[in-house]
Amino acid sequence: GAVVSQHPSWVICKSGTSVKIECRSLDFQATTMFWYRQFPKQSLMLMATSNEGSKATYEQGVEKDKFLINHASLTLSTLTVTSAHPEDSSFYICSARDVSSQETQYFGPGTRLLVL
Amino acid sequence: DAKTTQPPSMDCAEGRAANLPCNHSTISGNEYVYWYRQIHSQGPQYIIHGLKNNETNEMASLIITEDRKSSTLILPHATLRDTAVYYCIVRPQYNFNKFYFGSGTKLNVKP
Numbered sequence: 001g002a003v004v005s006q007h008p009s010w011v012i013c014k015s016g017t018s019v020k021i022e023c024r025s026l027d028f029q030a031t032t033m034f035w036y037r038q039f040p041k042q043s044l045m046l047m048a049t050s051n052e053g054s055k056a057t058y059e060q061g062v063e064k065d066k067f068l069i070n071h072a073s074l075t076l077s078t079l080t081v082t083s084a085h086p087e088d089s090s091f092y093i094c095s096a097r098d099v100s101s102q103e104t105q106y107f108g109p110g111t112r113l114l115v116l
Numbered sequence: 117d118a119k120t121t122q123p124p125s126m127d128c129a130e131g132r133a134a135n136l137p138c139n140h141s142t143i144s145g146n147e148y149v150y151w152y153r154q155i156h157s158q159g160p161q162y163i164i165h166g167l168k169n170n171e172t173n174e175m176a177s178l179i180i181t182e183d184r185k186s187s188t189l190i191l192p193h194a195t196l197r198d199t200a201v202y203y204c205i206v207r208p209q210y211n212f213n214k215f216y217f218g219s220g221t222k223l224n225v226k227p
Contacts, residue, residue, distance in 0.1 A: 044160065104150075110159045
């Protein structure tokens with residue numbers, strides 16, 4: 001299957017700082033990528049849909065000014081957690097939809113964020 | 117989007133078949149059934165998907181009932197590495213966006 005990478009795999013930051021997470025589709029082009037968040041012992045929660053060349057669309061209850069998404073190319077989307085607080089500590093996972101094979105989303109390995 | 121219901125956990129003996137059920141009684145005719153799994157602290161891994169017919173690949177088989185209101189994922193010979201949370205998701209055929217994850221089934225494969 002297609003490969004999606006995330007960087008970094010884990011990050012620790014101080015409260016009030018911003019953290020950027022990258023999501024890359026390595027062997028396919030993705031017009032659409034998705035960002036999820038997962039708290040311990042819970043399921044994945046869709047945060048937003050990232051569209052190449054246009055604004056992201058956010059799920060209800062997700063603050064767009066808090067979680068900035070940029071999808072500048074067909075292989076890269078970034079999520080920036082601005083002014084991070086301890087409650088933002090979570091496992092952030094991206095997925096990408098293959099343009100040539102619209103039916104399946106492929107997920108990245110996830111980024112674990114710890115805000116102190 | 118149609119909702120899915122899965123048992124919270126199941127046990128399976130190593131080497132035996134694991135049969136994971138999913139109920140999607142409100143599924144509509146143009147909605148696919150997808151299965152993913154998530155091994156601890158990793159991103160979800162695609163397993164298989166189908167619309168109406170049963171499907172098989174190198175990982176698993178997907179059996180969809182004739183009325184499409186339920187399905188079963190079959191891992192023919194479970195190994196310890198198959199221990200994971202398995203998610204059943206339905207997605208509209210012509211809406212490629214937005215997988216909504218339910219709580220899934222934690223499959224424990226035991227030696």
